[in-house]
Amino acid sequence: MKPLANFIMRGYSPATLVTTVAGLLSLLIPFVGVISSAAVGLVTLRQGARPGMLLLGTSTLASGLIAWPALGSPLVGLGILLVLWVPIWGLAAVLRATRSLNLTAQLAALGGLVVVLVVHLAVGDPALYWRELIEPLRQSLLSDGLVEAAASQVLFERLAQWMTGAFAAALVLQYLVSLFVARAWQAQLYNPGGFGAEFKALRVGSPVGGLFVLFLAWGLLAQGPGLDLVPVLGLLLLLQGLAVIHRLRELRNANQGWLVALYVLLVFFMPQMVLLLISLGLIDLWADIRARVEQRVSGTGKP
Template identity: 85%
Template sequence: MKPLANFIMRGYSPATLVATVAGLLSLLIPFVGLISSAAVGLVTLRQGARPGMLLLGTSTLASGLIAWLALGSPLIGLGLLLVLWVPIWGLAIILRSTRALNLTVQLAALGGIVVVLVVRLIVNDPESYWRELIEPLRQSLLNDGLVEAEASEVLFARLTQWMTGAFATALVLQYLASLFLARSWQARLYNPGGFGAEFRALRVGSPVGWLFVLVLAWGLVAQGLALDLIPILGLLLFLQGLAVIHHLHELRKVHQGWLVALYVLLVFFMPQMVLLLISLGLIDLWADIRARVEQRVSGTGKS
């Protein structure tokens, strides 16, 4: 990835090329959008808001022109601007000006909460809206004999209750992943090891933990909006849990294979691992696992 970051920082033309091509490819391969957003984030983090805005303009014009020539409509360029580039540009400005990853992550989550509220204001009945969208999928599964009618009704009814929050959480996760990628590129080019130390120190704050517990209790009783907020707050605790693991890995000088194994387990046993890391992040908010282990390690070294 370092050669790609070097290429992006050569000037506006290479940066525009990467942001535009990756942005258009994301219409076919969604994960490629991370590279497009990260290119905008890297330029903004390194050079500031105005150069980042200039990159937004050139990339929008380039993608709009390509979309107009290929599809007859330049609106795809505007869509990429609003969905992929403006949010990461804003987060990069915040991180550059404050140098506080904690605050930036919290504000990203706040943006997710705003998305939830906007969806609920625009759509009178979000559950019915999501039900209409995913009903063809249920029918397809029924026709293929993969699920039973009654079981699928219960399953998809439960899914619709979580879809608004899951949608907002997915957006927040995408933007944070792009921001982290851009920050890691910046560190590799100009401050080796800087992003690792920054991420290992990530703390989302004890108020997030208390709010998560309260919303979780609220969701068990009333559901509705609470179920939309649980995934967003859970994402913050999940990231803190990951930060704890990386911090302990660095303190104990454990083999890199342990981290690889963690991410492999996260892929194949995602629900269980996500809950485990959320729990670890929640515990760390009050028990400060990292400080305790650091004291123990330093104490052992002194002896």
Template identity: 80%
Template sequence: MKPLANFIMRGYSPATLVTTVAGLLSWLMPLIGIISSAAVGLVTLRQGMRAGAVLLGTATLASGLIAWLGLGSAWIGLGMLLALWLPIWGLSAILRTTRSLNLTAQLAALGGVVIVLSVHLLVGDPALYWRELIEPLRQALLADGLVDAETSQALFTRLAQWMTGAVAAALVLQYLVSLLLARAWQAQLYNPGGFGAEFKALSVGTPVGVLFVLCLAWGLSAPGLGLDLVPVLGLLLLLHGLAVVHRLHELRRAHLGWLIALYVLLVLFMPQMGLLLISLGLIDLWANIRARVAQQVSGTGKS
């Protein structure tokens, strides 16, 4: 990925090319959107808000023009500006100014909380809204004989209860992954090793842990707003847990295979591994596992 980062930093033309092409391709392959956002983040982190804003303008114009020529509508460019580029530009500007990955991650999650609150204010009962929206899918599955009526009713009702929080958490995850990728590119080009140390020290803060526990208890007792906030706050704790694992891996000088296995398991068994990492993040907020292990390692003369 370093050659791509080098190409982006050659000037506005290559940066606009990568941002625009990756952004348009994200309509077919959503994960490509991370590269598009990361390009905006890299320019903003390295050159500042003004340079990032110029890139936003050129990429929006270019994508709008391409969309107009190909599809007859330039609104796609504006949509990508609002959905892909503007949030990461803001987060990158905050990270550049504060130099605090912890604060930036918290503010990203705050954006997810605002999304959840906005949906509740605008829709009233998000679960009912999602239930009506996904009902055609349930009917199609019933018609094909893939599920029975009773099981599908319970499954889709439960799914509808989690949809608002899951969508908000997915957006926050996309922005944070794009930001972390941009930060990693910046470190590769200008400060080798800097990103690793920064990520391994990530701590989302005790208040996040407290809010997560309170919202979880609230959501389990009465599904609604509390339950919708759980995925957003849980995402921060999951990242915290990953940071703990990476730091412990470094302190214990474990084989790289352990980290690879962790990410493979995270993809294959997301709910279970996600809960495990969230629990690890919660424990570290109060027990400070990384500091304790660092003291033990230092005491034995291994660092």
């Protein structure tokens, strides 16, 4: 990906080209949106908020001009601006100013929490909305004989209860992944190894852990908005758990294959691995596993 980062940093024309094309392609292939957002993030991280804002303007204009004849409306460019580019521009500007990945991740999660609360205020009962939205899918599965009526009813009701929080967490994850890609590109070009060290030191803060436990208890006991706030905070703890694993592998000088195995397990056994990593991140908030292992490895800790 380094050649692409080099191309983006050649000037506004290449950066606008990558941002616009990837942004429009994200309408068909959502994951391509990460490349578009990362391009905005890279320019903002390296050159500042104003150059990043200029890139937003040129890319919005270009995407609107392309979308007008192709899709019938120039407003597509405005939609991409608001959904893909503005959030990553803001996060990149904060990271550039503070040089704190911890604070930036917390602000991204705060945005996710605000999304959840806004949805609850606007819709009233988001679970009912999601239930109506996914009911045709359940009926289709029933008609094909793939699920049983009683079991599918329970399953889809539980899905509807978690959908708002899952949507907000997925949105925050996309922004953070885009930011991480942009930061990794910046490190590859100007500070080799910098992002790796930054990510391995990621700590989301003990208040996040306290709120996670509080919202989880609130959601389970009262079935209120707390249940939808849990996935967003859980995402931060998941990232901290991954940071712990990466740092421990480095401290123990373990084979890279351990990380490959971890991510393979994360793909094929996602629910179990996610819970495990969230638990690891939660424990690390108070136990500081990385510091303890570092002391043991360096010989400065207690035997």
